[in-house]
Amino acid sequence: MTNDPNDKFMLTNRSKVMEKKQMTLAERLYLPAIAGGMSITFRHIFKKSATVQYPEQLRPIAPVYRGHHVLKRDEAGAERCTACGLCAVACPAEAITMTAAERKKDEENLYREEKYAAVYEINMLRCIFCGLCEEACPKEAIFLTDRIIPSNYGRNGFVFGKDKLVETMDNPVDVTKRQTPAVIEFKKDKFHQHNITINDLVDLGEH
Amino acid sequence: MTILIFKIILVLAVFGLTMLIAMYSTWAERKLSAVMQDRVGPNRAGPMGLLQPLADGIKMFTKEELIPEGSNRFLFIIGPGIAMLTALITGAVIPWGGDVSIGGESFALQITDINIGVLYLFGVVSIGVYGIMIGGWASNNKYSLLGALRASSQMISYEIAMGLSMISLIMMTGTLSLREIVAQQDAGFANVLYQPLAFLIFMICAFAETNRAPFDLPECETELIGGYHTEYSSMKLGLFLFAEYINMFISSAIMVSFFWGGYNFPFQHELGLSPNALATVQTVVFFLKVFGFIFLFMWVRWTIPRFRYDQLMNLGWKVLLPLSLLNIFVTGVVMYLTGKLN
Numbered sequence: 001m002t003n004d005p006n007d008k009f010m011l012t013n014r015s016k017v018m019e020k021k022q023m024t025l026a027e028r029l030y031l032p033a034i035a036g037g038m039s040i041t042f043r044h045i046f047k048k049s050a051t052v053q054y055p056e057q058l059r060p061i062a063p064v065y066r067g068h069h070v071l072k073r074d075e076a077g078a079e080r081c082t083a084c085g086l087c088a089v090a091c092p093a094e095a096i097t098m099t100a101a102e103r104k105k106d107e108e109n110l111y112r113e114e115k116y117a118a119v120y121e122i123n124m125l126r127c128i129f130c131g132l133c134e135e136a137c138p139k140e141a142i143f144l145t146d147r148i149i150p151s152n153y154g155r156n157g158f159v160f161g162k163d164k165l166v167e168t169m170d171n172p173v174d175v176t177k178r179q180t181p182a183v184i185e186f187k188k189d190k191f192h193q194h195n196i197t198i199n200d201l202v203d204l205g206e207h
Numbered sequence: 208m209t210i211l212i213f214k215i216i217l218v219l220a221v222f223g224l225t226m227l228i229a230m231y232s233t234w235a236e237r238k239l240s241a242v243m244q245d246r247v248g249p250n251r252a253g254p255m256g257l258l259q260p261l262a263d264g265i266k267m268f269t270k271e272e273l274i275p276e277g278s279n280r281f282l283f284i285i286g287p288g289i290a291m292l293t294a295l296i297t298g299a300v301i302p303w304g305g306d307v308s309i310g311g312e313s314f315a316l317q318i319t320d321i322n323i324g325v326l327y328l329f330g331v332v333s334i335g336v337y338g339i340m341i342g343g344w345a346s347n348n349k350y351s352l353l354g355a356l357r358a359s360s361q362m363i364s365y366e367i368a369m370g371l372s373m374i375s376l377i378m379m380t381g382t383l384s385l386r387e388i389v390a391q392q393d394a395g396f397a398n399v400l401y402q403p404l405a406f407l408i409f410m411i412c413a414f415a416e417t418n419r420a421p422f423d424l425p426e427c428e429t430e431l432i433g434g435y436h437t438e439y440s441s442m443k444l445g446l447f448l449f450a451e452y453i454n455m456f457i458s459s460a461i462m463v464s465f466f467w468g469g470y471n472f473p474f475q476h477e478l479g480l481s482p483n484a485l486a487t488v489q490t491v492v493f494f495l496k497v498f499g500f501i502f503l504f505m506w507v508r509w510t511i512p513r514f515r516y517d518q519l520m521n522l523g524w525k526v527l528l529p530l531s532l533l534n535i536f537v538t539g540v541v542m543y544l545t546g547k548l549n
Contacts, residue, residue, distance in 0.1 A: 034511060041243045041510040051247040 061146055063177045066129040068147035069122055070173040071166040072140065074112050079166060080141035083117035090136035095126035112139075120165060124149045124158040134178070135187070143175040213314050221298050221318060229452040230260040232501060236452075239502070240509045267445035275438050277347035286342025287439065287446035293335040294453040300324040301460045302386045304470045304490035307483050316470075316486060317386055324385040325377065328461060329370060332416060335454070336362040339418075339425060342447065343435030354434025357516065358425035361415055364523040365422075369412035371531035372405040375538040376465060389469030397468035404534045406466045408527050413458040415523070418451060420508035427513055459500030460493075467496055 026032050052059050072080050083100035101118035103111045110116075133142050152158055167173045234249065234256065241248025249256030274283055304316035321327055336359050343355025376398060380388050392398055399406045415422040426434035436447045463469060470489035480488065514522070 034507075037510045038506060041506065044245060045239075045242045047245050049242070049245050049247050053247075 063146070065146040066131050066144040068145055068149055069127075069133070069160075069165055070143050070145050070175065071120065071162065072143060072175065073167055073169070073172070076109065077169050078108070078110055078112040079116060080112050080139045081117050081120065082113045082115050082139055082141075083120070084115075084138065086136040086138065087133035087142055090132040091127075092130060092132060093126045093128045095123045095128075096133060097121050097123075117162070120162050122160050122165065124160055125155060140179065140184075143173075143178055145173055145175065146177075209310070209312060210314065213309070214318060217316070217318055218299075221303070222295065225295060225298055225453055225456060228456050228501075229449055230264070232452040232455060233263065233448075234260050235501070236505050236508075239505045243506075243509045264445070267442045270441040272441040272443070273438070275347055278438065279345040279347070282341050282345035283438075284443070286338050286345060287443045287450070288338070289341060290335065290338025290450040291446045291453075293331050293338060294450040294457065297328060297331050297457045298460070300327055300385050301457070301464055302389050302469055303493060305482070305486040307486045313482075315386065316490060320384060320386045323383045325373060325383045325388075328385075329366070329373075333362075333366060335416075338447075338450065339435045342439070343425075346435070346438035348438050350431045350433070350437045351435050354425045354431045354437070357431075358418065358435060361418075361422065361424060361519060361523075364520060365412040365415035365527070368408055368523060368527035368531050369416065371528065371535060372408035372412065373465070375405045375531070375535045376402050378535070378538050378542065385464055385469075389464055389471065392468040393471040393475075397466065397471075399466040402466070402534070402538070404530065406462070408531050408534070409466070410462060411522075411527060413462060414504070414507065415519075417454040417458050417504070419455065419504055421511040421514050422519060423508075423513060424516060424519060455501060455504050456497065459497045459504065462500055463493065463496040469493060 074080050083098050085098065085100075088094075088096040088098060097119075098117045098121070099119040100115055103114050103116055129144060131144050134144055149158070237259070238248040238256070249259040252258040252262045274280060299318040300321060302315070302317040302320070306313045306315050308314070339358040339362075340355045343351040343358065346352070376388075377383060379398070379401060380391055382388060382391075388398075414420075418425050424434075425431075426436060431437070436444055439447060470493035472489070472492045475485065475489065478485070478488075
């Protein structure tokens with residue numbers, strides 16, 4: 001094998017052929033190199049710091065940021081979630097668990113449909129904030145918002161139940177950034193590959 | 208009697224100032240390392256984080272104190288004490304400023320002007336290694352022992368080159384008294400102009416003697432987990448770390464006194480100041496020079512990576528020692544040729 005770089009397969013042409021040579025006197029003195037290094041650190045004194053003073057100052061985030069989930073209520077204030085479990089099925093990280101319950105006679109104002117989620121938990125340590133739950137939801141009940149998950153002292157503290165997920169009546173969470181008309185239209189469109197189910201394919205005679 | 212009171216006040220002032228400067232050196236170190244790495248540094252405790260040293264002190268004092276079971280209890284406790292003691296008593300011979308006159312009497316701003324001040328300094332600095340050695344050995348921990356071994360061999364090696372670099376300066380000045388060395392620089396130029404090589408060697412050795420980067424092998428966190436102070440906790444650890452900062456301050460003061468004119472500054476006698484005003488300005492100038500050196504110490508620490516152990520020994524024995532011997536020889540020849548040798 002020769003030292004010619006053309007002889008072997010190379011991904012880039014950036015590799016350098018190193019030759020072993022004696023250091024020059026200036027190199028062996030170290031002092032020029034030290035002076036060079038010190039001038040670099042000195043120049044950095046005058047550079048702007050990259051720090052963001054976090055609690056007071058927030059980094060700008062995208063309007064469609066995917067953070068802390070919210071379980072929406074409808075206009076009358078009833079929970080939209082029907083505990084169908086599609087979000088849990090769609091979740092690639094298996095972060096969502098729920099227990100369904102039947103709505104009682106006098107609970108019509110609390111839950112939109114006959115079935116509702118008695119327990120709905122998202123493990124925020126498992127969640128990868130991909131947004132597939134939001135995409136899977138047929139009832140427009142779950143959305144990701146631009147809120148950041150706060151830190152916690154224990155793992156159990158990261159399992160968010162309905163107390164943290166469902167929006168309160170007096171403080172509704174705005175999800176119009178993620179629920180744009182285009183998105184609503186897109187979710188209805190059965191011709192988009194990701195919305196097609198097996199049954200649709202059977203109907204279309206393509207299967 | 209007045210001289211005694213003056214000296215007591217001066218001792219307390221020097222002690223307090225040394226502590227204060229060492230305290231705020233920790234703050235400056237953190238702040239400087241931060242800005243050099245494009246960060247902000249401590250900024251939560253007080254304005255600009257200025258209360259950070261106090262917070263650190265309270266933390267150090269209130270932490271649980273552990274003394275390892277297999278350790279030699281007496282030596283373990285006395286180790287940081289020796290480190291702190293030797294760091295503090297070096298300040299006794301440093302001239303902090305010119306003469307001040309109070310009530311017609313003239314006092315020198317120096318705790319004691321012994322005629323062998325340079326030897327005193329070297330003697331005390333040599334004892335300084337005992338604090339680290341005893342502390343590391345008494346910990347009964349292999350990392351501490353390795354750190355202590357490294358510290359002792361490093362300090363002994365570099366002390367030789369340091370002493371030899373001083374000899375050429377002493378040949379030139381003809382005195383061992385620090386006050387006189389500084390006074391001679393008032394009449395002529397700063398010694399660094401005559402002895403640049405001696406200054407360079409002395410400075411490198413001072414970095415090694417204070418165990419600071421790039422010579423921080425006795426306490427390198429990455430290999431020895433703190434080295435000689437691995438087993439130390441609470442304020443005993445604090446004393447070790449504090450002693451390092453005091454050493455840095457004192458080394459800077461020594462370098463300023465020996466090589467950079469001490470408290471003198473150019474054209475000081477042309478200003479027409481009264482003796483007391485002049486002494487005040489001189490003290491301020493002295494501290495500004497010292498702060499410059501402390502800045503240099505920190506600047507180097509946050510720039511240069513640590514030496515490997517063989518490189519450290521090579522530099523000490525094969526480079527600095529022959530260079531300082533050569534410097535003595537050249538100094539002697541030049542003095543002979545210029546007829547200054549009598």
